[in-house]
Amino acid sequence: MKKILFPLVALSLGLSAPAFAQRGDATPTTLIAKPGEKTVGDADGAFTSLFKFNEPTGEAMYKRVCAGCHMPDAKGAKAAGMYPALAANKNLATAGYPLYIVLHGKNGMPPVGKMMTDQQAADVVNYVRSNFGNKYKDKVTAADAKATR
Numbered sequence: 001m002k003k004i005l006f007p008l009v010a011l012s013l014g015l016s017a018p019a020f021a022q023r024g025d026a027t028p029t030t031l032i033a034k035p036g037e038k039t040v041g042d043a044d045g046a047f048t049s050l051f052k053f054n055e056p057t058g059e060a061m062y063k064r065v066c067a068g069c070h071m072p073d074a075k076g077a078k079a080a081g082m083y084p085a086l087a088a089n090k091n092l093a094t095a096g097y098p099l100y101i102v103l104h105g106k107n108g109m110p111p112v113g114k115m116m117t118d119q120q121a122a123d124v125v126n127y128v129r130s131n132f133g134n135k136y137k138d139k140v141t142a143a144d145a146k147a148t149r
């Protein structure tokens with residue numbers, strides 16, 4: 001009995017545990033569609049197709065999408081994963097850097113910008129770069145977002 005059980009347990013742990021941990025980490029509740037919003041019905045597909053956020057301002061988008069990981073005060077979090085602070089963050093000095101990350105993701109950060117219009121992606125980047133102790137005056141535009149996709 002032991003001989004049969006061990007490989008089965010090892011196999012199921014090996015295959016399902018990391019996938020589950022990753023999915024749990026990268027899917028905050030803020031990214032789940034609200035009633036009436038279009039989805040394709042599965043979490044992975046949501047990053048590539050029909051689902052689009054309809055938040056009208058950078059601030060609303062920050063609260064809906066980014067705050068779940070980077071926290072409402074943008075100071076980041078050290079929980080199961082590490083979410084860097086966006087508050088007073090010198091890495092935001094070059095506008096193209098946060099714009100690129102929003103559109104393409106990075107490691108534990110999903111490419112949430114794929115579910116935004118060019119204008120929405122630009123707005124949320126401009127919002128983060130001019131709030132939370134960040135005082136960058138230059139702005140990115142919808143055209144910049146389009147070119148960065």
Ligand code: HEC
Binds near residue numbers: 070083086097112
């Ligand atoms: C699912 C969680 C999650 C969400 C949602 C999320 N992020 Fe992130 N973000 C991360 C993680 C994790 C990193 C660190 C990636 C790395 O460097 O490995 C990160 C990194 C970043 C960085 C780079 C910071 C640096 O100092 O290099 C920026 C900028 C950023 N996120 C902006 C945003 C913005 C703006 C939003 C909302 C539109 C957002 N993130 C949504 C998890 C998230």
